[in-house]
Amino acid sequence: MTMYKLIATAAMGLEAIVAKEVQQLGYKTTVENGKIMYEGDEEAIVRSNMWLRTADRVKIVMGEFNVYSFDQLFEQTKALPWDSLLPVDAAFPVSGKSIKSQLYSVPDCQAIVKKAIVEKLKYSYKRNSFLDESGPTYKIEVAIRNDVATLTIDTSGAGLHKRGYRVGQGEAPLKETMAAALVQLTNWRPDRPFHDPFCGSGTIAIEAALIGQNIAPGFNRDFISEEWPIIKKDLWEKVRQEAESAANYDQPLEIYATDIDHKMVEIAKENAIEAGLGELIQFKQMQVKDFTAAHDYGVIVGNPPYGERIGEEEAVETMYREMGEAFEQFPTWSKYIITSHPSFENLYGKPATKKRKLFNGFIRTDYYQYWGTRPPRKDS
Structure with missing residues (x-):
């Protein structure tokens, strides 16, 4: 070697x-x-x-x-x-x-x-x-x-964000790599509920499911270096077999993906099926103001509209206010929202516990983190 x-x-x-x-x-x-x-x-x-x-x-x-x-x-x-x-x-x-x-x-x-x-x-x-x-x-x-x-x-060929499961998408899809990063920047664990209230084509929820079951992101695609003589075919086979063995397909997951647009919900379902995760994610058409949860200590990750298009700003600002009011009812849940809107915290109704600067494509955004209350410690 x-x-x-x-x-x-x-x-x-x-x-x-x-x-x-x-x-x-x-x-x-x-x-x-x-x-x-x-x-x-x-x-x-x-x-x-x-x-x-x-x-x-x-x-x-x-x-x-x-x-x-x-x-x-x-x-x-x-x-x-x-x-x-x-x-x-x-x-x-x-x-x-x-x-x-x-x-x-x-x-x-x-x-x-x-x-x-x-x-x-x-x-x-x-x-x-x-x-x-x-x-x-x-x-x-x-x-x-x-x-x-x-x-x-x-050595990659097509960018690593191309996992091979996207059969449909909306106008401004979030890259799979960014979606995975948004999940990894949270305190979510596979034994807790997860909800994306602006699911679009389903990318965040699908990436959460891949992380939750430890499925390798490159498992269902090809790479340009697979054709190179210096890398033997059996090495690719070995690494793929190791990835298959590392996946925890028995890990139960409680992942919800909702969106106001029923067409996007259908596209998200198709993408999840293509990724082999169709049974793991529960999809539904729903407005964020109607958010509800049956369990405590879950995690919300959302990439809502930013209000950058002409005529959209007023509707987006109303939606941010409604989001804050809806999420306030669930203090044990941690909420993570990415947006470029400069007044997000004011509209949402409270300052973030923490925020992190990220670039969604060429758009400078902030990732607003609202940490929920901690679960009680179990007696050892």
């Missing part, structure tokens, strides 16, 4: 959660804005893709160096050991970005990196003619920031 320098990319504000997940897999981490760095072998690549709930992608770092000219970019790229990963028939599209750097033309940077890798592979594989690129795909990125170039290869 070869050791690789790996990066798990993360949405702004989720770095600590992704780092914790990587650490739980057994790897030591270093955290920077938007990325968690660690070292691991081929099994680390497979396990990271299979198990990271809140990361966006897992990438291999091929090299990092200062760069001030196109000649430097070409020579230092060519010097990297591309032949250790890429076979002679590898397809390797190159994407790029450049921020605050002398080499600011992204198309030129991409073309130079591509040419340098071609030259390296032709030399390594003793080819005089062109490379046909008919084999497995290796998505390469050249990212230049403050004159430092980082060259990476994506």
